[in-house]
Amino acid sequence: MTIPDVLAPIIDHSGEAVIALDFDGTLAPIVADPAAARAHPQAAPVLRRLAPHVRSLVIITGRPALSAVEYGGFETIPNLTVLGQYGLERWSDGTYTTPEEHPGVAEARRKLPLILERQPAGVLVEDKGHALAVHTRQAAEPQVTLDRLRSIVDALAERTGLHVEPGRFVLELRPPGVDKGAALTAYARETKAGALLVAGDDLGDLAAFAAADALGLPALKVCSGSDEVTALADRADIVVDGPEGVVALLAELAGALEH
Numbered sequence: 001m002t003i004p005d006v007l008a009p010i011i012d013h014s015g016e017a018v019i020a021l022d023f024d025g026t027l028a029p030i031v032a033d034p035a036a037a038r039a040h041p042q043a044a045p046v047l048r049r050l051a052p053h054v055r056s057l058v059i060i061t062g063r064p065a066l067s068a069v070e071y072g073g074f075e076t077i078p079n080l081t082v083l084g085q086y087g088l089e090r091w092s093d094g095t096y097t098t099p100e101e102h103p104g105v106a107e108a109r110r111k112l113p114l115i116l117e118r119q120p121a122g123v124l125v126e127d128k129g130h131a132l133a134v135h136t137r138q139a140a141e142p143q144v145t146l147d148r149l150r151s152i153v154d155a156l157a158e159r160t161g162l163h164v165e166p167g168r169f170v171l172e173l174r175p176p177g178v179d180k181g182a183a184l185t186a187y188a189r190e191t192k193a194g195a196l197l198v199a200g201d202d203l204g205d206l207a208a209f210a211a212a213d214a215l216g217l218p219a220l221k222v223c224s225g226s227d228e229v230t231a232l233a234d235r236a237d238i239v240v241d242g243p244e245g246v247v248a249l250l251a252e253l254a255g256a257l258e259h
């Protein structure tokens, strides 16, 4: 299939299409320090080009909504909503909503330092307010360290009533009851989407792919490919080369819609 062929479901229904994009690994190249991640330089410009031609743009991310807005440079992009922390938070046109903190997060925050005391150097805890992400990318053996941490993090999740979200060299402790699939389904219904482009790179995006299938709309599922996660590629309509490939595909779409 050529690129314009795969874009046909979106081009044919562009006025009612929702473009749903993940942030890290999809719009933003993966970097060692989570706080240093920034969107690809062409991400905001291409979203600005797409905005007038589609029903809505939505970023569905594990990041706090405000971090994604800041790291993406998305503040002034029209027709854009950010659903942060797997759908718990929302930012749209400068309006931000966030729920009360799940009590388990405070308990996990207190217990994690002691639990991680004997872990190798390079294990990093990212406190996102509604969730705690335990990163191993900077450890000498990231996968070995992640595998060893899994049972410890699972046990803490059990004690605190939290859910473990695995990702690219990360285990997140976050409240249960939300995921990218539920967030996408609710958003597609709210906006009366007639077509969907869904792009992601990580295990958390599988739920969004499944939701796109279940909604039964014309859809294009895009995998931002990497050597780190292969599960998404099997379920995608197209695999592109990381954030560079994602913004190139979005630029193809924008070009087609501008004519």
Ligand SMILES: O=P(O)(O)OC[C@H]1O[C@H](O[C@H]2O[C@H](CO)[C@@H](O)[C@H](O)[C@H]2O)[C@H](O)[C@@H](O)[C@@H]1O
Binding pocket: 022, 023, 024, 025, 029, 030, 031, 032, 033, 034, 035, 037, 060, 061, 062, 063, 126, 128, 133, 135, 137, 167, 168, 169, 170, 172, 202, 204
């Ligand atoms: O849903 P996403 O937008 O993909 O966010 C998922 C998590 O991404 C971030 O971690 C990942 O990116 C980091 C920066 O490139 C990288 O260092 C890390 O190894 C990756 O797992 C972010 O830090 C998490 O909070 C997000 O939930």
